[in-house]
Amino acid sequence: MLDVKLLRERPDWAKQELAKVGFAVEAVDLLLECDSQRRRLQHQLDTERAQRARQSRELGRLSAEEREQARDEMRALGARIARGERELAELERRTEAMLLEIPNLPRPQVPVGEGENGNKVVRLELVPRAFDFEPLPHWDLGERLGVIDFERGVKLAGTRFYVMTGAGARLERALVDWMLDVKITEQGYLEVWPPLMVNSAMVLGSGHLPKFRDTMYRDAEEDFWFIPTAEVPLTNLYAGEILDASRLPIYLTAYTPCFRREKMSAGRDVRGIKRGHQFDKVEMVKVVAPEASDQELETLVENACELCRRLEIPFRVVQMCTGDLGFTAAAKYDVEMWAPGCGEWLEVSSCSNCADFQARRAQIRFRRGAGERPEFVHTLNGSGLGLPRTLIAVLENYQNQDGSVTVPKVLRPYMGGLEVIRPPESKRG
């Protein structure tokens, strides 16, 4: 959520910036009109309420007869105030609703562009391995290895669900364990085990509501929303709080399943495990002071890259242009692993600096020192990493001509020392 004052005081600049992210800026004028009405009414109401308070106080000291007389006037004033209050509430509701639909402003260093084409590859590490055979896509590999079962996943739940068994299930678990260990022992993150369902205030705070209502699962009877990412509970961990500056920066990490409806992606990425309704992810969230967030984004990305590097999988970092930032990000990098089987770069991490956008929605503030005014923190989030796509990249990059898959060195301690995942046939032989 943007600061209304910013829109009020620098409307032209704000509109110019919002145009860069592809927002229809006419909405700003509507909002400002509503806002100025709101302020006018607020001022009038304040005056009337002050008058009522003063006269009511005096009324207490009047004699019985005098009081009877004054009461009629006061009743009228009270009714006028009540009317004004209802009107004010409506105006507040409308301005708030509009404000909640306006996307974040880009940071100044973000390249201006309109969509994917404006994105820039800012880093490329490890050239793709040259295969002397035709690498298989993971859906073939997984089935041949007997570690991914698509049919039974559909039977159990429906399309976009799958089952992992044996070494596949263990590989998933190994990845989670290894990533978390790197986060907490080397990169300074605090491990968190959050609820997988949160209430609507939290999803509003993270910026998923109201705009992305249709992308989430929710309980039909109670105010529970299945988290689409651990970013939601992690970012909101300090919602409504005023933190002491000495606590910043806060680095949080969590492994959680994530749930997404994927209605908007109907027909896209239907094969394989790239895009499911449920997937595992290790998430990183940072809560930092405003002046630190740009630099913190760089290290956040680096934290994600380090995992790719240690898995020894080719990857690149893409800087999102203004047109591809999404709703909440003020700056964003995607980390993509190369998948030689399906022949595409897979987004395994998306790292965003949300600046004070989420902090304002969720009321996450900090105080620099005793007596200082509270300020909004900046929040950042990034995957570290998304599991299915990392798993795809592992399978496809580490596949061998005989259909087996070598286990990345860093994961072997988490796989009981297993070095190669072999198809059932070769196990027998």
Added chain:
RNA sequence: GGAGAGGUGGCCGAGUGGUCGAAGGCACCAGAUUGCUAAUCUGGCGUACUGGGCAACCGGUACCGAGGGUUCGAAUCCCUCCCUCUCCGCCA
């Protein structure tokens, strides 16, 4: 799920219709003082919106779990909901 108790400022805790943004204490900050790692005294010490000074400031309004209601006026009375605690029931 049933019964009971309760939700007040960073914390503890008064307050049952008007002068309460809210006593008192703790914590915290500033100053004073004391020959000493502390005590004492004085003052300050919430958030948001808003008007003016376009700055450290002064004023107004709102906020005592949330939302409604009664009233000239509500932290205080009524209703609904949420949450916490205790006991019982049920259960992974």
